[in-house]
Each structure stands twice: as structure tokens, then as C-alpha cells.
Amino acid sequence: MESKILSDEFLEFFKDLKKPPKKLYYKGNLELLKKRKIAIIGSRRMSVYTKNCVFSLANMLKNSGICVVSGGALGVDISASIAAMPYTIGIFANGLNQIYPKTNEKIIKQIYQEALALSEYEENYIPKKYDFLLRNRLIIALSEAVVVAQADVNSGSMQSAKLAIELNKPLYVLPHRIGESTGTNFLLKEKKAELIYDFKEFVGQFAKVYEDKQDEFLDFCKKGVSVDEALALYGEKVYEYELEGKISIEGLWIRVLK
Known part of the structure; x- marks a missing residue:
């Protein structure tokens, strides 16, 4: 499946950025751009507790008709996308003919086919380190609220949190023990983010809550x-x-x- 160029009407989502994208490539279902969208981002080295929380939250958002936006990276990003499939939008720092990281190849291909993938870059572009920070600004701009699931103080996720604050996007974090997620705990200390202590209550701010049917x-x-x-x-x-x-x-x- 070849990537296509997103029409200009959808670039309006990014108009508040200092450097909005001039062009975006996509694969997948554009109807997802018309849904309410919440970003779930965070550490590549998440704890088991964080993984379980991300799965539960992303799954509840999906069941309630909300699309989860993330970056396809290891850890929090890909876990959120798996749980929200097919209601997920992955924004990538590479061209969409490249799969990065290869570890997530199966899920990324599923995003291409069943959900939606976006990228600023031409099909065969190989990402540089700084491209991931540039990619993160698109995740924040596209979403009406941002959840940082787990993050260290000096991390890309904290840069994304800073941008969310600058763009007046509601910022949320999960509860963590002291020393486990120093970045999100710092955001709470500084009153820059709100704590999610009840998933149903959180999701209920954006949509009627529907949980999984009996399995x-x-x-x-x-x-x-x-x-x-x-x-x-x-x-x-x-x-x-x-x-x-x-x-x-x-x-x-x-x-x-x-």
C-alpha cells in the first residue's frame, strides 16, 4: 500500500504550531481524523503497572468512540495503539515505507491497514534523532488532551508536555510512586497536569463510557x-x-x- 498526501483541510489541525507541517503523508482510514482524539505518550521503558494502566485506559477510550493518538515507539506508545486498535492514529518520524522500530513491525502494519498512520516525511525517509521531537509536536497538536503515562524529567515526553501546556491542551498523568516516574510527578507538583485516578471519570469527560462486553x-x-x-x-x-x-x-x- 503506497502512502498518499493528506488534503489541506486536515492540515488545519496543526495551524497553531510555530512550524506547522507543509505536507503530510498517510496510510489508512482518514475517518479517524473526524473523531475526538486523545494522545497517550510516555516512556519506552515503562513499568508493568504503567502498561496495564495504558491498556485499560486506551481500551476504554476506544470502546467509547475516542481515537488514541501516539507515536508508534516502544513502550507506552505501541501499547496504547494495540489496546485502541483500530481507533488509533500513529504519527511517525520516518517515511511510511520504512518500519521503525522493527520490533513493532506487526502492529505498525496493522495501523497502516486498519487504523491511520501519518508522517511529514517522504516514503523512504530514515529518521534522525531530532525528527522524533519534531514528530511529537504533531501528536500534541492533533489531540484535544494529552496523557503522559510515565516519563523521566529529562525526556522527550516532558518536551511534549511542555508543548501541550503552551498550546493550552489539557494535560493528564497517571499516579506513580516516588522515584518511579519523576517527570509526571514533577508535573503534578508544579500543578501543570491533572491526575487520572478513575478511568471512567476521565473518559466520561469526553464521551459516554462503554466498557468491554463480557469476554x-x-x-x-x-x-x-x-x-x-x-x-x-x-x-x-x-x-x-x-x-x-x-x-x-x-x-x-x-x-x-x-
């Missing part, structure tokens, strides 16, 4: 089952749910995470 496989796993039992009845769904962060395979047994 037969998760109900089965909640009974306390072995990997072999689950594989015998549900096959590859076991590994799909592990990738999506819904279950954890711990030795011979399965633990439900949400």
Missing part, C-alpha cells in the same frame, strides 16, 4: 487455568491476549490482568 475467554481464565488448558480450548487467542496485555503467562499458569 468468554477472560471469564474462563479467571477461574485459574493452565496454559495447556487454555491452548486446548482457545488456541492462538492465548498469545493474542498476552500481546494485548489482557493476560500474563506465568510459568504453567495464566493470570488475568484486566
Whole structure:
């Protein structure tokens, strides 16, 4: 699938930037640009706690008709996109014929086909280090609110948080223990961000909240089952749910995470 050039009407989303993009390339479903959009960004080296929170929040946003915007990077970004699929927009620092990072190739290709990918760069462009910071400004500009899930003080996510404040975008963070996410805790200390302490309440600010319907496989796993039992009845769904962060395979047994 070749990338296409976004029409000028959609560039209006970025007009408040000091350096708005002159051209954007895309692959996927442009209808997502017409939905309400919330960014979820953060550390590439997130904790298990953060991963579980991101999956729960992004999934609830998707079920409520809100599109999750992120950057396709390792960690928080790709976890948010997986949980929100197909209601997700990935904004990339590379040309869309390139897959970066390669670790996320399967999910990025899924974004191309089922969701929406955007990039400022021509198809075969290889990103430089500074391109990721430039990419982040597009994520912030496109979103009506920004969630920084986890971040160190000196990180790209904190630069994005600074831009969100400059553009008057509501900024939110998750609760963290002292020393675990120094950047987001600093934003709270300085009263630059609001704390998300209830996902339903947060999502309810933007849309009517719809949670997951009853899931037969998760109900089965909640009974306390072995990997072999689950594989015998549900096959590859076991590994799909592990990738999506819904279950954890711990030795011979399965633990439900949400």
C-alpha cells in the first residue's frame, strides 16, 4: 500500500504550531481524523503497572468512540495503539515505507491497514534523532488532551508536555510512586497536569463510557487455568491476549490482568 498526501483541510489541525507541517503523508482510514482524539505518550521503558494502566485506559477510550493518538515507539506508545486498535492514529518520524522500530513491525502494519498512520516525511525517509521531537509536536497538536503515562524529567515526553501546556491542551498523568516516574510527578507538583485516578471519570469527560462486553475467554481464565488448558480450548487467542496485555503467562499458569 503506497502512502498518499493528506488534503489541506486536515492540515488545519496543526495551524497553531510555530512550524506547522507543509505536507503530510498517510496510510489508512482518514475517518479517524473526524473523531475526538486523545494522545497517550510516555516512556519506552515503562513499568508493568504503567502498561496495564495504558491498556485499560486506551481500551476504554476506544470502546467509547475516542481515537488514541501516539507515536508508534516502544513502550507506552505501541501499547496504547494495540489496546485502541483500530481507533488509533500513529504519527511517525520516518517515511511510511520504512518500519521503525522493527520490533513493532506487526502492529505498525496493522495501523497502516486498519487504523491511520501519518508522517511529514517522504516514503523512504530514515529518521534522525531530532525528527522524533519534531514528530511529537504533531501528536500534541492533533489531540484535544494529552496523557503522559510515565516519563523521566529529562525526556522527550516532558518536551511534549511542555508543548501541550503552551498550546493550552489539557494535560493528564497517571499516579506513580516516588522515584518511579519523576517527570509526571514533577508535573503534578508544579500543578501543570491533572491526575487520572478513575478511568471512567476521565473518559466520561469526553464521551459516554462503554466498557468491554463480557469476554468468554477472560471469564474462563479467571477461574485459574493452565496454559495447556487454555491452548486446548482457545488456541492462538492465548498469545493474542498476552500481546494485548489482557493476560500474563506465568510459568504453567495464566493470570488475568484486566
